[in-house]
Amino acid sequence: xxxxxxxxxxxxxxxxxxxxxxxxxxxxxxxxxxxxxxCAANDGSVSSDAIYDPQEASNRKVHExxxxxxxxxxxxxxxxxxxxxxxxxxxxxxxxxxxLSLPADxxxxxxQGDLKGAGANSFRLVFxxxxxxxxxxxxxxxxxxxxRETDFGETFHVWGMKEGAYVELPLLGPxxxxxxxxxxxxxxxxxxxxxxxxxxKYIGTVANVxxxxxxxxxxxxxxxxxxxxxxxxxxxxxxxxxxxxRFELGGSSEATYLDPYDDPYAE
Numbered sequence: 001x002x003x004x005x006x007x008x009x010x011x012x013x014x015x016x017x018x019x020x021x022x023x024x025x026x027x028x029x030x031x032x033x034x035x036x037x038x039c040a041a042n043d044g045s046v047s048s049d050a051i052y053d054p055q056e057a058s059n060r061k062v063h064e065x066x067x068x069x070x071x072x073x074x075x076x077x078x079x080x081x082x083x084x085x086x087x088x089x090x091x092x093x094x095x096x097x098x099x100l101s102l103p104a105d106x107x108x109x110x111x112q113g114d115l116k117g118a119g120a121n122s123f124r125l126v127f128x129x130x131x132x133x134x135x136x137x138x139x140x141x142x143x144x145x146x147x148r149e150t151d152f153g154e155t156f157h158v159w160g161m162k163e164g165a166y167v168e169l170p171l172l173g174p175x176x177x178x179x180x181x182x183x184x185x186x187x188x189x190x191x192x193x194x195x196x197x198x199x200x201k202y203i204g205t206v207a208n209v210x211x212x213x214x215x216x217x218x219x220x221x222x223x224x225x226x227x228x229x230x231x232x233x234x235x236x237x238x239x240x241x242x243x244x245x246r247f248e249l250g251g252s253s254e255a256t257y258l259d260p261y262d263d264p265y266a267e
Contacts, residue, residue: 051242052165059168063234066173067227074216075224081210082217090214092136097211098147099128099135100204103191108150112158117148152189153182157249166238174241 053059082090102125109118124140124147131139141147156178157163164177175183193201216223230236 051238052163053238054165055167059166060234062168062170063237065170066168067233069171070223070227074213075220078213078216079220081213082220085214090217093207093210094214095128095132095138096134096136097204097207098138098149099125099132100192100207101149102147104186104189105148105150107189107191108152108155109148111155112150114148114150117150120145120148151179151182152185153179154249156182163246166242168234168238174237176242176245179245 085093102121105121106118106125109115109121123145127140127143127145128135128138131137153176161178163179167175167177167180169175169180169183172183190204192204196203226236226240227233
């Protein structure tokens, strides 16, 4: 998955990326296990170009909530951030946020059996820490070692878990049942938050929020077009998310790309 790939989690600013206590992590992991079992019982298997959205009515309500939050909070805050903070400074923040995500990437690389990816990300972690001033610089890319970005959702995909039904999450936006479980584990088992003491563990949250504001600003034209100019912003966001996510997970372009201008309800 490329770092610069378009991840259309419309209204995707996780301001409330919680750092949970050990008890909270145990609850979240238990909940994830139950969700995995539920997905196994009803895996929502569909062809690679189909849409499985049995909870569309409730998803649309969440989508409208997300649109309102984006319009009132995320869009003006991100526009202010992008206007006040210079592009070079935003890049340093993005570099640092990506750097703090590398330990989680390495864990998922290993769980996926991707030793090459784990090696590349481990090299980036050490190299950018030493020569990139703690990760605000990215000299590893300059020596042709790009980040091998991944997550628990991709790990579950590699393990054979089906994507399940489409889900729109409050504040986080488009997802699937599989990626929702992955997101819970991404948040609760992030090595940076697990290992570091307070208040250092919150540095990653602050960097992530700032980076997401920068992404929202950089993609403002595309996101605004989908959310506020589409005849059906829910269907548009859904089809673009599924198209992009399936392609990221290795589907062929013929099988996975969905035309956003097609009728999303067409058989």
